[in-house]
Structure formats: C-alpha cells, structure tokens
Amino acid sequence: MVKFPSDEWIEVFKDELNRNADYERAAKDWEGDFLFVILPEGELENEVKYYLDLWHGKCREAYRVDGNKNTAFTFSGSYSNWKKLIENELDPIKGFIRGLFKIKGDSFKILSYVKAAKELVNTANRIPTEF
Amino acid sequence: MDSAIEIAEKASHCGMCRIDFLKTGLCSAGVKNGFAAYWPDGRMELLLALSRNELEPTKKLVDVVKSCDMCGRCDKQCHFITHLRPSKVQEALKQFVEALDEKDFVKVPEDTVLKQLRDIVGSEWATNDPVIIRSYSRSIIPQNSSNQFYVVMPKTAEQIVKIAEIAKKNSLPLRPRGAGTFLVLALHTLLAKPVTIENGIIIDFGRMKKIEVNTENCTATIEAGVTAFELQKAAYSNNMRACVAEPAASVCANIASFGIISTWMNMYGWGSDLFIDTEYVTEDGALSSLNDSNISNPYAASHGLESLTLSPSKIVTKMTVKLFSRNDKEEAVLIPFSSLPEALAFAHELARKRLGLSVAVISRKYLSDFIAPTNSISQDFNYVAEKYFKMNYLVDIVGDADHLELIKKKAGVVIDERMAKRMILGVSKLAKMKDSEFLKILGEEPDPLKVVFDGPLREHLEKILGETKTEVASAFDKDLQGFFEKAYSKPEMTDLIWLHSFRILPSRMIRQKLFMVRGGFMQGEDETILKTHDLLSGIGEKYGLENALGFISFLEHGKLAFLEYDYYFDHNDKEAINRLNNAIGESLLAELMTKNVLPVEYVFHKGLNRKEHLFYPLPKGISKEDIPRFQDFVQKLL
Numbered sequence: 001m002v003k004f005p006s007d008e009w010i011e012v013f014k015d016e017l018n019r020n021a022d023y024e025r026a027a028k029d030w031e032g033d034f035l036f037v038i039l040p041e042g043e044l045e046n047e048v049k050y051y052l053d054l055w056h057g058k059c060r061e062a063y064r065v066d067g068n069k070n071t072a073f074t075f076s077g078s079y080s081n082w083k084k085l086i087e088n089e090l091d092p093i094k095g096f097i098r099g100l101f102k103i104k105g106d107s108f109k110i111l112s113y114v115k116a117a118k119e120l121v122n123t124a125n126r127i128p129t130e131f
Numbered sequence: 132m133d134s135a136i137e138i139a140e141k142a143s144h145c146g147m148c149r150i151d152f153l154k155t156g157l158c159s160a161g162v163k164n165g166f167a168a169y170w171p172d173g174r175m176e177l178l179l180a181l182s183r184n185e186l187e188p189t190k191k192l193v194d195v196v197k198s199c200d201m202c203g204r205c206d207k208q209c210h211f212i213t214h215l216r217p218s219k220v221q222e223a224l225k226q227f228v229e230a231l232d233e234k235d236f237v238k239v240p241e242d243t244v245l246k247q248l249r250d251i252v253g254s255e256w257a258t259n260d261p262v263i264i265r266s267y268s269r270s271i272i273p274q275n276s277s278n279q280f281y282v283v284m285p286k287t288a289e290q291i292v293k294i295a296e297i298a299k300k301n302s303l304p305l306r307p308r309g310a311g312t313f314l315v316l317a318l319h320t321l322l323a324k325p326v327t328i329e330n331g332i333i334i335d336f337g338r339m340k341k342i343e344v345n346t347e348n349c350t351a352t353i354e355a356g357v358t359a360f361e362l363q364k365a366a367y368s369n370n371m372r373a374c375v376a377e378p379a380a381s382v383c384a385n386i387a388s389f390g391i392i393s394t395w396m397n398m399y400g401w402g403s404d405l406f407i408d409t410e411y412v413t414e415d416g417a418l419s420s421l422n423d424s425n426i427s428n429p430y431a432a433s434h435g436l437e438s439l440t441l442s443p444s445k446i447v448t449k450m451t452v453k454l455f456s457r458n459d460k461e462e463a464v465l466i467p468f469s470s471l472p473e474a475l476a477f478a479h480e481l482a483r484k485r486l487g488l489s490v491a492v493i494s495r496k497y498l499s500d501f502i503a504p505t506n507s508i509s510q511d512f513n514y515v516a517e518k519y520f521k522m523n524y525l526v527d528i529v530g531d532a533d534h535l536e537l538i539k540k541k542a543g544v545v546i547d548e549r550m551a552k553r554m555i556l557g558v559s560k561l562a563k564m565k566d567s568e569f570l571k572i573l574g575e576e577p578d579p580l581k582v583v584f585d586g587p588l589r590e591h592l593e594k595i596l597g598e599t600k601t602e603v604a605s606a607f608d609k610d611l612q613g614f615f616e617k618a619y620s621k622p623e624m625t626d627l628i629w630l631h632s633f634r635i636l637p638s639r640m641i642r643q644k645l646f647m648v649r650g651g652f653m654q655g656e657d658e659t660i661l662k663t664h665d666l667l668s669g670i671g672e673k674y675g676l677e678n679a680l681g682f683i684s685f686l687e688h689g690k691l692a693f694l695e696y697d698y699y700f701d702h703n704d705k706e707a708i709n710r711l712n713n714a715i716g717e718s719l720l721a722e723l724m725t726k727n728v729l730p731v732e733y734v735f736h737k738g739l740n741r742k743e744h745l746f747y748p749l750p751k752g753i754s755k756e757d758i759p760r761f762q763d764f765v766q767k768l769l
Contacts, residue, residue: 091572093568093569093572094572094575094576096587096588097572097573097576097582097586097587097588098576098582098586098587099586099587102587103591106594107591107594107595108560108594108595111564111567111569111591111595112564112567112569114567114568114569114572115568
C-alpha cells in the first residue's frame with residue numbers, strides 16, 4: 001500500500017502512467033505541465049502539491065513541490081474529493097463541472113483531452129493506495 | 132459561370148445589400164440608378180433569366196453591367212448574411228455581355244403609356260425595358276413572366292397621383308413595391324398570384340427616402356422608400372428608437388401590410404399604435420391621409436372567413452411614425468429553457484407585469500442562425516445546444532436595467548450581455564466541440580443549463596469563447612477575413628440591444644433556405660399558444676418541411692399573443708414548394724378552426740387598421756360545416 005499524499009505515491013504514479021498505453025494514445029499530442037493541488041481537509045492538515053510534466057503521452061517528471069511553481073495547468077480539489085477521484089468514485093470532468101475541482105489554464109485544451117484525463121484517474125486507481 | 136448561376140439561384144433577396152449595416156457604403160450603381168437591375172439582387176435575376184434564355188438582351192444590359200465598379204461592397208454585405216458572393220454574378224454578366232454582338236440586342240420602343248409616365252417622373256425614372264422589368268422577378272413580378280410591365284420610380288406623392296391616373300385611363304393594374312422582402316417569400320408559394328399583378332405598372336419607392344425627425348413630438352415623418360434600418364439610424368442619432376421589423380424592408384409598406392410584427396410589440400404595440408398619420412393614394416387616384424376628417428372610419432376592420440385581403444387597397448406614400456425614447460440604462464438578457472411551456476410561462480409573466488420592452492420566446496434554431504457566421508456552424512451549434520445543453524428555447528429580453536435585475540434574480544440561469552457577446556464571437560468553438568467526450572459528460576448532468584451558464588463552468592466557458600475577433604472572422608472566405616475581423620471589432624456587432632433594435636441578425640434565417648411564416652395573433656392564454664404551436668409543428672412534420680418556432684411575443688401586457696412559426700423550403704425545389712403549399716393550406720384551415728386564433732394571413736394589409744377593431748373579438752373558430760365555404764373562398768382567391 002502506498003500512502004496518499006506522499007512522495008512515494010507520485011513516483012509510483014509516474015511509473016504506472018508511463019506503462020499505461022491507453023493514456024499514451026489519448027495524450028499523444030498533449031503538451032503541458034500540471035500542478036495537482038490537494039487542499040487540506042480532515043486528516044490532511046497542509047496543502048500538498050504534485051508537479052507533473054506531461055508530454056506526448058508520457059510523464060517526463062513527477063514530484064512533490066514545496067512552495068510555488070508555475071505550470072501551464074493547475075488542477076485542485078479537497079482531500080476528500082481527491083480520495084473519491086483515486087478510488088474511481090468521481091469522474092474528473094464531472095468533478096470539474098460540478099465545482100469540486102478547479103482548473104487553471106486553458107480549459108478548452110483540457111476539455112479536448114477528456115479521455116486522457118480519465119486515463120490519469122484510471123492509472124491512479126491501479127495504485128494500491130492508503131488514505 | 133455555373134457557380135455564378137448557383138449563387139443567383141440560391142439568392143434569397145433579403146435586401147441587406149441595400150442598407151449600410153456594415154458601414155462599407157452602399158452599391159454606387161444601385162444608389163445612382165435606382166432600379167433593381169443595378170443592385171446585386173436584381174443582377175442575380177438577370178443572370179438567371181439570361182442563362183435560361185428567358186430574356187433577350189437590350190442595350191440597358193450593357194449599361195447595367197458597366198455601372199458596376201466591382202468595389203466588392205456587396206460581397207461583404209451578402210457574405211455576412213447569406214455567405215454568397217454577388218460579385219461573381221456580376222463577373223458572369225460581364226462575360227456574357229462581352230460575348231454579345233450588336234445584332235444580339237433587341238430594341239425596346241417607347242409606347243404611349245411609357246411616354247406619359249416619363250413626362251411625370253423624368254425619362255430615366257420610368258421604363259418598359261425587359262432588362263429592368265426582369266430584375267424585379269421574385270420581388271413583385273412572378274418569375275418567367277413575359278407580360279407587359281412598366282416600372283416607375285416617382286419622387287413625390289403628387290407624381291404617384293398622376294401615375295394612378297394613367298393606370299386608370301389605360302385600365303392597367305397598378306402595384307406599389309416597398310422593398311419586396313415579403314414578396315420574395317410569397318412569390319414562390321400559392322400566394323404568388325393574389326399578391327402580385329399579371330401586367331401593369333409597378334411603383335418602386337427607391338427615390339422616396341426623406342426622413343424628418345421631430346424630437347419635440349418624438350416622431351419621424353418618412354417617405355415610402357425609407358427602410359427600417361434607415362429610420363432606426365435616424366431615431367438612434369436622436370437617442371430614440373423606432374419599432375421596426377426587417378432592416379431592409381420599407382417601413383411604410385411593412386406597417387401597412389403586417390403592422391410591424393416584432394418582439395418590441397410587447398411594449399410599443401402594433402399597427403396603428405405605431406403611427407400618427409399616413410398619407411396615401413386611394414384606388415381612385417386621390418391623395419388623402421388618415422387624419423382627413425372627411426374620410427370614413429379608416430381604422431375599421433372587417434371580420435369573418437372572407438375578410439382575407441391579399442392586395443393593398445391604398446398606396447402609402449408617407450407616414451408619421453412614433454419614436455420611443457431610449458433609456459441609457461437598458462440591458463439585454465437571454466434566459467435559456469429546456470421546455471417551451473416553461474419559457475412561455477416565464478415570458479408571459481414578464482408581459483403581464485410590464486417588465487421588459489422587447490420580450491419574446493425564441494427557439495434554439497433562431498439563436499443558432501442569428502449568432503453563427505455560417506450555416507454549418509449554426510447547425511452544429513444548434514445540435515450542441517439541443518443535445519448537450521438542453522437549451523431549446525430562450526426568453527429574449529431588452530429592458531430597463533432595474534427591471535432586468537429583477538428578471539435575472541427570478542430566472543437564476545441567464546445569458547447576460549457579456550456571455551452573449553462571447554457567444555457571438557466564439558460560437559464556432561462551441562460548434563467544434565460537437566460530440567466531444569466533454570459534451571457527452573455534460574449532457575449527462577441533470578441540469579446542464581445551470582452547469583454551463585450558472586455553475587463553475589461559466590467562468591471557463593467565458594474564457595473558452597474569448598473575445599477575439601479572429602475566430603469568428605475565420606469562418607468567412609479568406610479574402611474577407613481581415614474585413615470581418617475589423618467589422619466584429621465594432622461594438623454594435625456584438626451589442627445585443629443594437630442588434631435587436633436594427634434586427635441585423637434575423638436576416639440570416641434565410642441563409643440556407645427561405646421560409647414561410649405561419650401562426651398569427653391569438654388570445655394570451657398559454658394553452659391556446661401551445662396548442663397552435665403544436666398544431667403548426669405537426670403539419671410541418673407531416674409535409675416533411677424543416678420547421679421551427681420563430682418567436683412568441685405579446686400585446687396589451689400579455690392579453691394577446693403573436694406566434695410566428697416558420698416552414699423552411701428550398702425555393703429551387705418544385706416538389707418542396709408543393710409540400711409547402713399543402714402545408715400552408717392545411718395550417719391555415721387548422722388555425723381558422725382554433726378558437727381565439729387569427730391567422731397571420733388575416734392580418735395582411737390590415738396594418739393601418741386599429742388593433743382594437745381587428746382583434747376584438749378574436750374569431751370563435753369555424754366548424755367542419757364551414758370547410759367547403761372556406762375551400763370555395765380560397766379557390767376564388769387564388
């Protein structure tokens with residue numbers, strides 16, 4: 001089991017994502033780095049940020065960030081909603097349109113890559129995660 | 132040549148090339164020479180007639196062709212509305228003329244009638260030249276007609292009186308032509324015969340363009356050739372507004388024929404509510420006015436099955452119309468709905484509570500056609516709006532900002548001016564998302580309208596649509612994209628209030644197909660309105676015609692309603708026209724059989740009547756026993 005959020009979790013996620021052929025296909029033209037922001041709630045006392053460099057269907061880099069980092073996109077939501085997302089109880093796009101997650105950046109671009117977004121979630125779901 | 136003929140065949144003759152709505156200036160040949168042949172729409176009729184060997188060239192054709200300096204203004208105007216390029220038609224005409232020999236031209240002798248007409252208006256403003264006559268095809272003269280006509284362009288009412296005398300003396304029918312915008316639709320249908328004449332004298336009001344605004348009385352006195360756009364421009368420059376309909380239509384003809392059917396009727400009224408006085412020439416050739424105390428009650432209207440009037444009894448030469456003050460704090464808003472009953476109930480309540488100036492329920496198709504720069508973008512947006520946004524109807528309101536605040540609070544989900552502007556500029560981006568995974572997910576939401584326009588997505592939608600003019604301009608032909616980028620930078624092109632007042636965008640409804648207006652005035656009861664809507668929709672479907680609600684608006688604070696329902700048809704498809712004619716006949720009968728509904732045909736040429744005389748009482752609905760009488764009556768009329 002891998003604890004979420006942790007440094008280990010994002011490393012495992014990166015490896016898992018790079019093994020996901022469905023993601024590679026869906027994101028083959030994608031260019032743009034992301035900041036995943038897990039907002040504190042309940043047992044999570046402090047905000048956690050993950051940096052992901054996503055490029056043409058692969059994840060070139062992924063690590064936890066302390067402080068600020070400029071990225072093309074930010075995807076942020078509360079800890080409990082991240083939990084639902086990772087457990088595949090919440091669709092990332094539905095989470096976005098219902099206001100459970102916020103996006104910063106070119107939303108038109110993200111909304112054109114719905115399959116890739118879903119594969120990101122499917123990848124997370126494959127990780128044996130402990131909350 | 133083929134593509135030019137195709138353009139000419141497709142042409143809808145909306146008249147938008149005769150008003151300067153894009154600030155390009157007008158066709159100089161048309162302005163100088165007046166007759167339809169010198170305007171882009173008339174040239175299209177000439178090319179069609181020549182290509183079908185239905186017109187023998189005269190020297191006038193050379194003059195028409197030479198008068199065009201290929202400035203390209205018509206391309207911009209026509210392309211904005213219909214996506215056609217009239218300059219290609221002119222090029223084809225030029226080629227045609229260049230291939231002619233001297234012996235190919237026929238001579239047109241001046242006869243006695245023409246000489247008399249020329250004595251009145253000047254030799255250049257009256258003609259029997261077939262080239263000029265043919266250019267009026269489809270806008271007053273039936274297509275393919277080879278009968279004897281004269282077209283005359285008077286400058287004054289006194290000249291019209293003299294023209295009427297000549298017509299009477301020579302037993303010639305006389306018919307005025309405003310801008311011909313309604314006739315363009317009617318002449319393709321079973322109404323063609325009764326709305327026009329088989330031969331005779333046509334009066335073109337193109338030279339009668341005087342507008343005098345009286346700011347003290349808030350009125351404008353206009354001659355019969357003044358278009359809605361021209362009047363509105365004059366009214367706007369005096370911080371007022373006129374209640375007008377199609378921008379290229381002649382205001383006088385429009386009031387006299389249909390009384391101005393508009394979303395503004397909700398507050399400004401209809402027919403005689405809109406004018407102070409009307410000057411006209413009677414059937415006997417006398418000049419009179421409605422303020423003349425010696426005439427019999429000019430506002431009285433006949434009732435009953437046989438009160439249908441398809442030809443005008445007066446030639447309106449001048450009108451003094453009311454202008455309405457404009458409030459600096461006006462706003463516009465669109466309120467989207469999934470169902471018609473909900474939208475209707477909302478709009479009706481506004482009318483009853485006197486909230487809003489222009490109030491109407493419009494259909495999804497209306498909105499799509501208005502805002503989309505091309506037909507395919509309109510169709511794709513229409514699909515997205517229906518399937519994923521569940522946005523089928525909109526309550527469309529212009530009103531005082533304080534009233535709008537109340538309305539917005541009540542509505543919850545609104546498309547305000549800011550969002551509407553972005554939709555006009557970015558509609559193609561929404562259209563491109565057709566059947567995307569994102570829209571599929573959105574469509575699964577229980578209330579997508581709330582999500583899109585009132586939820587977290589709204590901010591993103593605004594960003595996605597953006598405010599760039601490049602996106603909308605890219606929908607036009609490449610050589611015109613630069614022009615349209617500048618055109619869309621003008622504030623009025625995305626200003627809902629200006630667009631409503633000048634009614635520029637509705638002309639796009641005929642971009643793909645012409646349409647015939649159905650519906651009429653009725654009691655302001657939602658049940659009657661919905662019943663009539665369903666009835667017209669069912670008949671449209673039965674005859675395989677694309678059909679859609681145009682709009683529903685109100686009179687007398689919701690006591691009365693007007694419903695426009697449109698049947699679209701390809702005017703080059705004879706079989707489609709047959710189906711349309713059957714649908715017109717059946718829908719007319721069905722409306723006549725519905726209690727408290729006055730079909731739109733029964734309002735035709737009654738715009739000078741007082742609405743109180745016309746709509747009180749509304750018909751009780753004919754019985755099955757009356758059907759043979761109705762059929763006999765229609766047979767005689769047609």
